[in-house]
Amino acid sequence: MSTDAIVLLKDEHKLIRKAFTDFEKAGENAHAAQGAAVDRIIELLTVHTFIENEVMYPRVRELLPDLEDDVLESYEEHHVADVLVVELAALKPGAERFVAKTTVLIENVRHHMDEEEQEWFPKVREGLGRKALQELGAAMVEARKTAPRSPSQPSALKKTIDAVIS
Numbered sequence: 349m350s351t352d353a354i355v356l357l358k359d360e361h362k363l364i365r366k367a368f369t370d371f372e373k374a375g376e377n378a379h380a381a382q383g384a385a386v387d388r389i390i391e392l393l394t395v396h397t398f399i400e401n402e403v404m405y406p407r408v409r410e411l412l413p414d415l416e417d418d419v420l421e422s423y424e425e426h427h428v429a430d431v432l433v434v435e436l437a438a439l440k441p442g443a444e445r446f447v448a449k450t451t452v453l454i455e456n457v458r459h460h461m462d463e464e465e466q467e468w469f470p471k472v473r474e475g476l477g478r479k480a481l482q483e484l485g486a487a488m489v490e491a492r493k494t495a496p497r498s499p500s501q502p503s504a505l506k507k508t509i510d511a512v513i514s
């Protein structure tokens with residue numbers, strides 16, 4: 349099985365996009381379906397952000413210094429998503445801001461994933477090459493095993509704190 353890092357991340361993006369459309373298709377009054385979709389979105393984003401923040405971005409930053417500005421911008425975009433995810437995790441479907449907050453989260457993350465897929469991943473692929481991407485992917489598969497699945501887990505909170513103080 350391929351462990352190409354970019355292939356793995358794009359597969360995760362697909363699952364995230366699917367959870368977004370599940371939310372949008374649920375309809376304004378379908379609280380149970382909206383709640384289930386948001387639970388899934390929160391879990392997928394918590395895992396995905398952890399893997400990119402802890403494995404992918406630091407490695408790319410180290411190996412491809414020219415992409416440093418892109419990496420820093422990505423950390424900030426992840427941080428904005430983290431803030432919304434933490435707030436959303438505390439809201440119940442039906443709460444006044446639940447749909448609005450989810451909609452803004454979806455808009456932000458779609459924009460970020462589009463940028464990664466269309467602009468950033470191609471640069472990373474060109475810069476790193478096949479072998480390094482395979483190794484990076486293998487490290488991501490390993491990190492996935494212990495990745496936080498909810499934003500309240502300490503390892504998820506740590507990266508939120510890092511984004512503010514480091």
Ligand SMILES: [Fe+2]
Binds near residue numbers: 426460
């Ligand atoms: Fe990202």
Ligand SMILES: [Fe+2]
Binds near residue numbers: 357396461
């Ligand atoms: Fe991503």
